[in-house]
Amino acid sequence: MEYKAYALMAILLASVAAVGTFGTAYAQTSSGLTVATDKTDYSTGDTVKISGNVGVTPTGQPLILQVFNPNGAAYRFDQVPVAADGSYTYDLKVGGNLGITGDYRTVVSYNGVSKETTFSFTSTTGEWRVAKLTIDGQTYDINYQITGGSLRSLTGDPATTTITAMITATADGELKIQLPRNIADSKNDNGTDSEYVIFVDDVEDFAEDDMGSATRTLTIPFAAQSEQIDIVGTFLVPEFGAIAAIVLAVAIVGIIVATTRYSKFSFLPKM
Numbered sequence: 001m002e003y004k005a006y007a008l009m010a011i012l013l014a015s016v017a018a019v020g021t022f023g024t025a026y027a028q029t030s031s032g033l034t035v036a037t038d039k040t041d042y043s044t045g046d047t048v049k050i051s052g053n054v055g056v057t058p059t060g061q062p063l064i065l066q067v068f069n070p071n072g073a074a075y076r077f078d079q080v081p082v083a084a085d086g087s088y089t090y091d092l093k094v095g096g097n098l099g100i101t102g103d104y105r106t107v108v109s110y111n112g113v114s115k116e117t118t119f120s121f122t123s124t125t126g127e128w129r130v131a132k133l134t135i136d137g138q139t140y141d142i143n144y145q146i147t148g149g150s151l152r153s154l155t156g157d158p159a160t161t162t163i164t165a166m167i168t169a170t171a172d173g174e175l176k177i178q179l180p181r182n183i184a185d186s187k188n189d190n191g192t193d194s195e196y197v198i199f200v201d202d203v204e205d206f207a208e209d210d211m212g213s214a215t216r217t218l219t220i221p222f223a224a225q226s227e228q229i230d231i232v233g234t235f236l237v238p239e240f241g242a243i244a245a246i247v248l249a250v251a252i253v254g255i256i257v258a259t260t261r262y263s264k265f266s267f268l269p270k271m
Contacts, residue, residue, distance in 0.1 A: 032056055033115045035108045043122045048092040054110045058082045064109040065090055070102025082110070094121045101127070133163065133183070136238060140183050148173015148224070156184070156236050163231040167222065174221045175229060181214055186233035197232040207231075 032055015042048055054063060062079035069075040075098050080088050094104070101123045107116040133140045135156035144151060149169035156163045163184060165175060179185070188194045193216075198205045200222050210217040220229055 033108065033110055033113045035106060035115045035117050037106070037117060037119045039119070041120045041122070042094065044095070046094075048094065048119060048121075050090040050092060050106060050108075052088060052108065052115075054082055054086045054088065056086065056111065058084065058086055059111065061110075063088050066107045066109075067092065068105045068107070069098050070100055070104065073098055075099070075104065080108075099123065099127075128178075135236065138238070140237075142183075143178040145176040146173060148222070149226075151175070158236050158238060161233050161236040163233075163236070165229040165231070167226060167229060169222055169224050169226040171224050172222070173224075174219055176217065176219045177231075178215050178217050179231075181216065183237050184231075184233055185216070185235040187235065194234065199228075199230040199232070200226055201228055202230075 032053070034052040034055065035050065036052055038049040038051070039046075050065070061082075063082055065076070065078050065080050066074065067076040075094075076092060078090070080090050082088050099121070101121060103118050103120050105116055105118050107114055128143045128145055129151075131142050131144050131151055131154045133142045133154045133156055135158060142154060144154075146167070148171040149167050152166040152168060154163065154165050161184075163179070165177070167175065186194045186196045193211050195209060196207060196216075196218060198207045198218075198220055200220070205220065205222075208219040210219075218231065220231075222229065
């Protein structure tokens with residue numbers, strides 16, 4: 001009887017040990033995955049070093065890595081090799097149109113398990129954005145950068161060859177805008193470049209002008225609480241609006257008809 005008791009005790013101890021081992025293995029599979037970056041804050045030109053461990057014996061499959069930008073857009077999707085010891089590393093450069101300032105979310109997945117971390121990125125080179133310039137119902141893509149606020153709208157008036165930018169200025173800043181010469185320009189009578197006339201809230205101001213061959217880039221400073229920037233040149237498409245073209249065509253037809261009728265009566269004898 002004593003031998004049976006000892007045997008039963010041994011079986012129970014073995015069962016407990018097996019359960020403990022199974023629990024440890026399960027914990028490795030479900031929560032052993034790690035991910036981290038070498039820093040929490042980065043700026044233009046920095047390399048984001050992402051690393052971690054899959055927490056289990058590698059199966060030969062790659063780690064799935066996803067990075068989302070501050071707007072939630074997918075910035076990077078890649079497969080990362082896993083070393084024999086379960087570790088992995090990945091270098092990331094942030095830039096381009098989707099590489100905007102803000103907090104980025106990094107998600108890694110392996111064997112059905114996912115973990116994530118975040119890091120912050122600050123662009124120091126400025127980000128070109130695209131605004132819709134509306135002129136007589138037509139829209140044109142215009143590149144711009146703005147600091148100290150945001151651009152609300154961009155409209156053009158061919159009659160006064162003026163582009164008006166409505167802004168919200170929360171601090172002192174500047175608007176940098178690229179104006180293609182085939183859309184807007186400022187010329188002297190002899191065809192040479194002339195400076196744009198700039199008004200900020202109806203007060204004449206100045207702009208730095210990079211006079212490129214195809215595009216002129218203006219940099220216009222503004223103060224906090226400013227609302228309106230007017231850019232006055234000498235040319236703005238369309239030179240003739242749709243209504244103006246119709247009026248001109250009708251006028252030409254009218255002149256032709258009147259001339260034809262007059263010529264018919266020109267041969268009548270005078271009284």
